[in-house]
Amino acid sequence: MFSFQTFKAKVRPFARMSAVVAIGVAVTACSEAKTETVAATRPVKVVEIAKTSTTRELDYSGAVRARTEMNLGFRVAGKITERVVNIGDKVSPGDLLARIDPTDYQLAVTGAEASLAAAEQQVETALLADQRAEQLFAKKFASEAQREQAALAYKQAASQRDAALSSLKQAENQVAYAELRSDQSGIVTAINADTGQVVGAGTPVVSVAVDGEKEVQIAVPELEITQFAPGQPVTVTFWSYDQILLDGKVREVAGSADPQSRTFSVRISLPDDARVLLGMTARIAASIDSKQQMVSIPLSALARQEGKNIVWVVKEGADTVHARGIKVAEFVADGVQVAEGLQPGDLVVAAGTQFMTENLKVKLPEQRAANATN
Known part of the structure; x- marks a missing residue:
């Protein structure tokens, strides 16, 4: 026979167990509530956006x-036999810098002199022939064609002499070009070719920075x-x-x-x-x-969310943070220049942005909180 005492004896252990579970749930709830309370308010460091700047500094x-820098080279080709200057030497107009072997050019001068001497002899001979033809024509012993032919031969000989003279001057110039000299006052800044090297005409040998x-x-x-x-x-x-x-x-x-x-x-x-x-x-x-009127923020205030640049802005009074998209203009030595998204007076979280979430309750620094209260 099932009595009330028997039912009471069977229910009592279940009641005790339920009480224990209820107490455990209550303790857990209290712990979670405390944890949420602690996590919900996070101290933050903030910066206040100053007035926008209308100028930028470029560095x-x-x-x-x-x-003026001169890259000096020989005007003729040859083998460098001597370099007179070194890097850092002061030079003046006409100072010798380097030399190349002038043997071939001196031989060319000798050949040009011989050619000029032969051309001058040809001129003398043609002159005598022209004068004789003129005399014979005057005495009617030579035709006008003979006189004109003699005059033409003289002119040709004179032209050949002038060409030989020009060749001699060119050969003499090439001998002079075997010496590299400075055109202006300056400082030797580089040596591009040295003794023993064969260089072509115009190849830079010495660089001079002009005073x-x-x-x-x-x-x-x-x-x-x-x-x-x-x-x-x-x-x-x-x-x-x-x-x-x-x-x-x-x-x-x-x-x-x-x-x-x-x-x-x-x-x-x-x-x-x-x-x-x-x-x-x-x-x-x-x-x-x-x-664009840009504002500056520290680099630590910049964050990324869904592939976009953002900052966390504190809403005063409610002391909560909210993500705000910005347009970065450039990175500078002391932070980031922002072109769009911020206004003077905005409070931006300057550190610990990785811990921020939307509407997170934050605690402002004491100095900032005191100013807000006043």
Whole structure:
């Protein structure tokens, strides 16, 4: 017979088990609630977007060089027998730089002299014949055709003499060309051929940087070449001598890009300053008007979401973060230039962007929170 006591005895263990389960669930719920509460509020470091800038700074580096550089070579071919100068030597107009073997050219001079002597003898003979024909014609002992023939022979002999004289001068010039001399004052910057080497006419042997105006050559990418124009002022500083600050001007902008680097050459003229030496590394800075008003953010504030550039913006009052898409203009030394997506006064999460989620509750720095309260 089933009694109430028996039913009570059977139900009691199940009741105890249910109570234990209920207590466990309650404890777990409390733990999860605490965990969610801790995870839901995350301290963040923020930056406030400053007023937009209407100018951009362009920075490039290049080496100081002479405005005019001569690559000097012999005007005739031959074997170099002597090199007189070294890199760094100062040279003046007419100074000897190198020599080639002049033996063949001296022999050519000797041959030209002999040809000229023979041509002069021919002229003398033709002159006597012409004079004799003129006398005979006057006495009616020679025809007019004979007189004209003698005169023509004399003119031909004179022309051959003039040609021989020109050949002699050319041969003498070639002997002189066997010596390579400087045309202007400057500094030897390179030696391209040395003693014992056979060079052709025009082959560069010695490079000379001409004294006078100096310049800096920089390579500018095609995206920014339109920002440079002849006469544009720039600021020039030097890595090895930071006390020097010069006002330079754009002298020349290349009309086409280099086929290898796809950059454009821009030459910057420098004012005369004895402290500026050839080969020094210079920094060129130019301020240009920006068509877009851009703001700056630190690189750590930039994040990616679904293949797009974003930042996490804090909504003040609610203290929650929200993803906002931006358009990056360029990366600079101190961060990122943003063209679109941010306004002055926006609060952007500057660190820990990998932990941010939409509508995440955040805690602003104490100084920022105090300012917001006031």
